[in-house]
Amino acid sequence: MQQIFNFVIRNKTFLLFSLLFSIALALTIQSHSYHRSKFINSANGLTGGVYGTMNSVDQYFNLKIKNDILAEENKRLREQLLNTNIATDSSFIDSTYSKGKYRITIADVYKNSYSLTNNYLTLNKGKNDSIKRDFGVMTSNGIIGIIDNTSKNYSTTLSILNSKSRINAKIKSTNHIGSLTWNGESPIYVQLEDVSQFAPVKVGDTIETGGESSIFPKGIGIGTITSFESDISGDTYTIQVKLFNDMTNIGAVYIVENLNRNEIRSLENNTNE
Numbered sequence: 001m002q003q004i005f006n007f008v009i010r011n012k013t014f015l016l017f018s019l020l021f022s023i024a025l026a027l028t029i030q031s032h033s034y035h036r037s038k039f040i041n042s043a044n045g046l047t048g049g050v051y052g053t054m055n056s057v058d059q060y061f062n063l064k065i066k067n068d069i070l071a072e073e074n075k076r077l078r079e080q081l082l083n084t085n086i087a088t089d090s091s092f093i094d095s096t097y098s099k100g101k102y103r104i105t106i107a108d109v110y111k112n113s114y115s116l117t118n119n120y121l122t123l124n125k126g127k128n129d130s131i132k133r134d135f136g137v138m139t140s141n142g143i144i145g146i147i148d149n150t151s152k153n154y155s156t157t158l159s160i161l162n163s164k165s166r167i168n169a170k171i172k173s174t175n176h177i178g179s180l181t182w183n184g185e186s187p188i189y190v191q192l193e194d195v196s197q198f199a200p201v202k203v204g205d206t207i208e209t210g211g212e213s214s215i216f217p218k219g220i221g222i223g224t225i226t227s228f229e230s231d232i233s234g235d236t237y238t239i240q241v242k243l244f245n246d247m248t249n250i251g252a253v254y255i256v257e258n259l260n261r262n263e264i265r266s267l268e269n270n271t272n273e
Contacts, residue, residue, distance in 0.1 A: 101259040102217060105129055107137075109250050110154070114187040119159040121145060125255060126153045134215055136256040142221035142244040143167065143209060144253055155255075161187055161247055169222055170210040171239075174199055177210050178239070180222065187247045190223065192239040199237065201228050207241045214264040216256065 111122035125131050127150050135147040137157045145165065148158040158165055160182060167180040169192055176199035178192040192207055205225045211218025223241040231238055258264070 103257045103259055105131065105255040105257070107131075107155075107253050107255055109253060112159075112247075112250050114159070114161050114247050117163050117184045119161040120148065121157040121159055121250065121253075123155050123157060123253065123255070124153065126150045126155045128152050130257075131155050131255055132257075134261075136216045136220075136258075138216075138220055138254050138256060139245055139250065139252070140254075142223065143216060144245065144247075144250060146215055147255065159247070160190055160243075167216070168210040168212045169207055171195070171199060171201065171225075172206040172208050172219075173202075174205075176201075177212065178237075180207075180241070188242060189226070190241050190243060192241055193231075193236070195228075195237040195239055197230065197235050197237060201225065201237055201239060203227065207239070214258050214261040217258075 105125055107123040107125040109121050110124055111120075113119040113121075121137070121144065123131075123137070131147060131150050133147055133150065137144040137147060143160060145157040145159040145162070146167070147155050149156045160167065160180065162182060163184055165180070165182055168177065169180040170177045171192075176195055178195040180190055180192055182190045195201065203225050207222045207225065209216040209218060209220040209222065221244050223243040226240045226242045228237045228239040230236070
Protein backbone atom coordinates (compact mmCIF):
# COMPACT_ATOMS: atom_id res chain seq x y z
CA MET A 1 0.00 0.00 0.00
CA GLN A 2 2.85 2.38 0.83
CA GLN A 3 4.29 1.79 -2.64
CA ILE A 4 0.99 2.87 -4.20
CA PHE A 5 0.98 6.10 -2.19
CA ASN A 6 4.58 6.77 -3.16
CA PHE A 7 3.74 6.19 -6.83
CA VAL A 8 0.78 8.65 -6.67
CA ILE A 9 2.88 11.29 -4.93
CA ARG A 10 5.73 10.94 -7.46
CA ASN A 11 3.42 11.12 -10.45
CA LYS A 12 0.69 13.43 -9.12
CA THR A 13 1.20 16.00 -11.87
CA PHE A 14 0.93 13.43 -14.68
CA LEU A 15 -2.05 11.70 -13.04
CA LEU A 16 -3.86 15.02 -12.61
CA PHE A 17 -3.20 15.91 -16.24
CA SER A 18 -4.46 12.52 -17.40
CA LEU A 19 -7.65 12.89 -15.35
CA LEU A 20 -8.40 16.37 -16.65
CA PHE A 21 -7.57 15.34 -20.23
CA SER A 22 -9.94 12.37 -19.99
CA ILE A 23 -12.74 14.56 -18.63
CA ALA A 24 -12.20 17.12 -21.40
CA LEU A 25 -12.14 14.38 -24.05
CA ALA A 26 -15.36 12.84 -22.71
CA LEU A 27 -17.12 16.20 -22.67
CA THR A 28 -16.00 16.92 -26.23
CA ILE A 29 -17.24 13.57 -27.49
CA GLN A 30 -20.56 13.90 -25.70
CA SER A 31 -21.22 17.46 -26.91
CA HIS A 32 -20.34 17.02 -30.60
CA SER A 33 -22.03 14.40 -32.78
CA TYR A 34 -19.13 14.35 -35.27
CA HIS A 35 -16.56 13.58 -32.59
CA ARG A 36 -18.90 11.00 -31.04
CA SER A 37 -19.33 9.13 -34.34
CA LYS A 38 -15.58 9.12 -34.98
CA PHE A 39 -14.92 7.78 -31.49
CA ILE A 40 -17.50 5.01 -31.89
CA ASN A 41 -16.05 3.99 -35.27
CA SER A 42 -12.54 3.92 -33.83
CA ALA A 43 -13.69 1.90 -30.83
CA ASN A 44 -15.47 -0.59 -33.09
CA GLY A 45 -12.35 -0.95 -35.21
CA LEU A 46 -10.22 -1.55 -32.13
CA THR A 47 -12.58 -4.08 -30.53
CA GLY A 48 -13.08 -5.78 -33.90
CA GLY A 49 -9.33 -6.18 -34.26
CA VAL A 50 -9.05 -7.58 -30.74
CA TYR A 51 -11.91 -10.03 -31.31
CA GLY A 52 -10.42 -11.04 -34.66
CA THR A 53 -7.07 -11.80 -33.06
CA MET A 54 -8.73 -13.77 -30.26
CA ASN A 55 -10.74 -15.72 -32.81
CA SER A 56 -7.61 -16.53 -34.82
CA VAL A 57 -5.88 -17.79 -31.68
CA ASP A 58 -8.93 -19.89 -30.79
CA GLN A 59 -9.06 -21.37 -34.29
CA TYR A 60 -5.36 -22.25 -34.11
CA PHE A 61 -5.79 -24.22 -30.90
CA ASN A 62 -8.86 -25.96 -32.35
CA LEU A 63 -7.10 -27.10 -35.54
CA LYS A 64 -6.65 -30.64 -34.22
CA ILE A 65 -10.37 -31.01 -33.55
CA LYS A 66 -11.28 -29.56 -36.95
CA ASN A 67 -8.77 -31.79 -38.72
CA ASP A 68 -10.24 -34.85 -36.99
CA ILE A 69 -13.74 -33.83 -38.08
CA LEU A 70 -12.55 -33.26 -41.66
CA ALA A 71 -10.72 -36.61 -41.73
CA GLU A 72 -13.85 -38.40 -40.49
CA GLU A 73 -15.93 -36.73 -43.19
CA ASN A 74 -13.38 -37.72 -45.83
CA LYS A 75 -13.51 -41.28 -44.54
CA ARG A 76 -17.29 -41.44 -44.97
CA LEU A 77 -17.12 -39.95 -48.47
CA ARG A 78 -14.34 -42.30 -49.54
CA GLU A 79 -16.26 -45.33 -48.28
CA GLN A 80 -19.24 -44.19 -50.34
CA LEU A 81 -17.01 -43.98 -53.41
CA LEU A 82 -15.60 -47.42 -52.72
CA ASN A 83 -18.97 -49.05 -52.26
CA THR A 84 -21.24 -47.31 -54.77
CA ASN A 85 -21.20 -47.04 -58.52
CA ILE A 86 -20.10 -43.39 -58.67
CA ALA A 87 -17.50 -42.19 -61.15
CA THR A 88 -16.26 -38.63 -61.48
CA ASP A 89 -13.61 -37.30 -63.82
CA SER A 90 -11.85 -35.50 -60.95
CA SER A 91 -11.44 -38.59 -58.78
CA PHE A 92 -8.80 -41.25 -59.07
CA ILE A 93 -11.31 -43.82 -57.77
CA ASP A 94 -12.80 -46.06 -60.44
CA SER A 95 -16.48 -46.97 -60.60
CA THR A 96 -15.60 -50.66 -60.57
CA TYR A 97 -15.08 -50.31 -56.81
CA SER A 98 -18.78 -51.08 -56.57
CA LYS A 99 -17.97 -54.75 -57.23
CA GLY A 100 -16.49 -55.09 -53.75
CA LYS A 101 -17.26 -53.97 -50.24
CA TYR A 102 -14.61 -51.93 -48.49
CA ARG A 103 -14.26 -50.37 -45.06
CA ILE A 104 -11.89 -47.53 -44.26
CA THR A 105 -10.09 -46.71 -41.02
CA ILE A 106 -8.28 -43.41 -40.51
CA ALA A 107 -4.78 -43.62 -39.01
CA ASP A 108 -1.92 -41.27 -38.21
CA VAL A 109 1.65 -42.03 -39.22
CA TYR A 110 3.93 -42.18 -36.16
CA LYS A 111 7.07 -43.12 -38.05
CA ASN A 112 7.99 -43.14 -41.73
CA SER A 113 11.27 -44.26 -43.26
CA TYR A 114 12.06 -43.60 -46.91
CA SER A 115 15.86 -43.61 -47.25
CA LEU A 116 16.54 -47.28 -46.47
CA THR A 117 16.45 -50.29 -48.77
CA ASN A 118 13.43 -51.69 -46.91
CA ASN A 119 11.21 -48.92 -45.61
CA TYR A 120 8.23 -49.13 -43.24
CA LEU A 121 5.61 -46.86 -41.71
CA THR A 122 4.24 -47.17 -38.18
CA LEU A 123 0.53 -46.34 -37.76
CA ASN A 124 -1.46 -45.67 -34.59
CA LYS A 125 -4.11 -48.33 -35.31
CA GLY A 126 -3.81 -52.04 -34.55
CA LYS A 127 -5.70 -55.18 -33.53
CA ASN A 128 -7.99 -53.23 -31.18
CA ASP A 129 -9.15 -51.34 -34.28
CA SER A 130 -9.67 -54.59 -36.26
CA ILE A 131 -6.57 -53.94 -38.37
CA LYS A 132 -4.99 -57.07 -39.84
CA ARG A 133 -2.09 -58.02 -42.02
CA ASP A 134 -2.47 -57.43 -45.78
CA PHE A 135 -4.87 -54.51 -45.46
CA GLY A 136 -4.12 -51.77 -47.99
CA VAL A 137 -2.88 -48.32 -46.95
CA MET A 138 -3.47 -45.21 -49.05
CA THR A 139 -4.01 -41.45 -49.01
CA SER A 140 -6.30 -39.29 -51.12
CA ASN A 141 -3.46 -39.16 -53.68
CA GLY A 142 -2.75 -42.87 -54.02
CA ILE A 143 -1.34 -46.01 -52.41
CA ILE A 144 1.23 -46.06 -49.60
CA GLY A 145 1.79 -49.73 -48.85
CA ILE A 146 0.38 -52.86 -47.19
CA ILE A 147 -0.08 -53.67 -43.49
CA ASP A 148 2.72 -56.05 -42.53
CA ASN A 149 2.35 -56.59 -38.79
CA THR A 150 0.05 -55.51 -35.95
CA SER A 151 0.04 -55.12 -32.17
CA LYS A 152 -2.87 -54.09 -29.96
CA ASN A 153 -2.71 -50.40 -30.78
CA TYR A 154 -0.21 -50.08 -33.62
CA SER A 155 0.67 -51.57 -36.98
CA THR A 156 3.58 -51.47 -39.39
CA THR A 157 3.15 -50.95 -43.10
CA LEU A 158 5.38 -52.36 -45.81
CA SER A 159 6.02 -49.20 -47.80
CA ILE A 160 5.96 -49.19 -51.59
CA LEU A 161 9.53 -47.94 -51.07
CA ASN A 162 10.61 -51.41 -50.00
CA SER A 163 12.59 -53.95 -52.03
CA LYS A 164 10.16 -56.66 -50.85
CA SER A 165 7.10 -54.81 -52.11
CA ARG A 166 5.19 -56.33 -55.04
CA ILE A 167 1.87 -54.72 -55.96
CA ASN A 168 -0.36 -55.51 -58.91
CA ALA A 169 -0.68 -52.38 -61.10
CA LYS A 170 -1.72 -51.42 -64.61
CA ILE A 171 -1.53 -48.68 -67.21
CA LYS A 172 -4.83 -46.82 -66.93
CA SER A 173 -5.26 -46.06 -70.62
CA THR A 174 -4.58 -49.60 -71.88
CA ASN A 175 -5.20 -51.89 -68.87
CA HIS A 176 -1.87 -53.67 -69.43
CA ILE A 177 -0.79 -55.27 -66.16
CA GLY A 178 2.59 -55.28 -64.43
CA SER A 179 4.24 -55.65 -61.04
CA LEU A 180 5.06 -52.51 -59.06
CA THR A 181 8.49 -52.68 -57.41
CA TRP A 182 11.16 -50.32 -56.05
CA ASN A 183 14.84 -50.31 -57.02
CA GLY A 184 15.94 -48.58 -53.79
CA GLU A 185 17.21 -45.43 -55.43
CA SER A 186 14.75 -42.52 -55.17
CA PRO A 187 11.69 -42.02 -52.89
CA ILE A 188 10.04 -40.15 -55.76
CA TYR A 189 10.02 -43.03 -58.26
CA VAL A 190 8.95 -46.68 -58.35
CA GLN A 191 9.15 -49.16 -61.22
CA LEU A 192 6.45 -51.10 -63.06
CA GLU A 193 7.97 -54.34 -64.35
CA ASP A 194 6.86 -57.17 -66.61
CA VAL A 195 4.63 -55.00 -68.82
CA SER A 196 4.05 -56.61 -72.20
CA GLN A 197 6.16 -55.30 -75.12
CA PHE A 198 2.90 -55.03 -77.05
CA ALA A 199 1.57 -52.36 -74.65
CA PRO A 200 1.43 -48.86 -76.22
CA VAL A 201 3.35 -47.17 -73.40
CA LYS A 202 3.47 -43.37 -73.38
CA VAL A 203 5.21 -40.87 -71.12
CA GLY A 204 2.58 -39.11 -69.02
CA ASP A 205 0.19 -42.07 -68.82
CA THR A 206 -1.29 -42.83 -65.40
CA ILE A 207 -0.43 -45.96 -63.43
CA GLU A 208 -3.03 -47.32 -61.00
CA THR A 209 -3.80 -50.48 -59.05
CA GLY A 210 -4.84 -53.41 -61.21
CA GLY A 211 -7.44 -54.89 -58.86
CA GLU A 212 -6.17 -58.46 -59.30
CA SER A 213 -5.78 -58.97 -55.56
CA SER A 214 -7.91 -58.81 -52.42
CA ILE A 215 -5.80 -55.95 -51.00
CA PHE A 216 -6.37 -52.88 -53.14
CA PRO A 217 -9.47 -52.12 -55.21
CA LYS A 218 -9.00 -51.48 -58.89
CA GLY A 219 -8.21 -47.95 -59.97
CA ILE A 220 -6.36 -46.36 -57.04
CA GLY A 221 -3.79 -43.90 -58.34
CA ILE A 222 -0.06 -44.58 -58.08
CA GLY A 223 1.77 -42.17 -60.38
CA THR A 224 2.62 -41.20 -63.95
CA ILE A 225 5.08 -42.65 -66.47
CA THR A 226 8.27 -40.60 -66.88
CA SER A 227 10.31 -43.07 -68.96
CA PHE A 228 10.47 -46.74 -70.03
CA GLU A 229 12.87 -49.25 -71.54
CA SER A 230 12.84 -52.80 -72.84
CA ASP A 231 14.14 -55.59 -70.60
CA ILE A 232 17.09 -57.75 -71.64
CA SER A 233 14.75 -60.41 -72.99
CA GLY A 234 13.00 -57.85 -75.18
CA ASP A 235 9.61 -59.24 -74.25
CA THR A 236 8.62 -56.74 -71.54
CA TYR A 237 9.07 -53.13 -70.45
CA THR A 238 10.37 -51.69 -67.20
CA ILE A 239 8.56 -48.41 -66.62
CA GLN A 240 9.71 -45.52 -64.42
CA VAL A 241 6.77 -44.15 -62.43
CA LYS A 242 6.74 -40.82 -60.59
CA LEU A 243 4.57 -41.22 -57.49
CA PHE A 244 1.52 -39.08 -56.80
CA ASN A 245 2.33 -39.22 -53.08
CA ASP A 246 5.26 -37.42 -51.51
CA MET A 247 6.52 -40.42 -49.56
CA THR A 248 8.80 -38.20 -47.46
CA ASN A 249 5.82 -36.33 -46.01
CA ILE A 250 2.95 -38.62 -45.01
CA GLY A 251 0.70 -37.57 -42.12
CA ALA A 252 -2.72 -39.23 -42.11
CA VAL A 253 -3.64 -42.33 -44.12
CA TYR A 254 -6.62 -44.54 -44.92
CA ILE A 255 -6.45 -48.25 -44.11
CA VAL A 256 -8.60 -50.16 -46.60
CA GLU A 257 -10.23 -53.45 -45.65
CA ASN A 258 -11.81 -55.67 -48.28
CA LEU A 259 -14.78 -57.18 -46.44
CA ASN A 260 -14.85 -60.07 -48.95
CA ARG A 261 -11.15 -60.79 -48.42
CA ASN A 262 -11.52 -64.05 -46.44
CA GLU A 263 -14.02 -65.48 -48.91
CA ILE A 264 -11.79 -64.64 -51.88
CA ARG A 265 -8.69 -66.13 -50.26
CA SER A 266 -10.53 -69.26 -49.19
CA LEU A 267 -11.73 -69.79 -52.75
CA GLU A 268 -8.25 -69.18 -54.16
CA ASN A 269 -6.64 -71.60 -51.68
CA ASN A 270 -9.16 -74.34 -52.49
CA THR A 271 -8.58 -73.79 -56.19
CA ASN A 272 -4.80 -74.06 -55.78
CA GLU A 273 -5.14 -77.27 -53.79
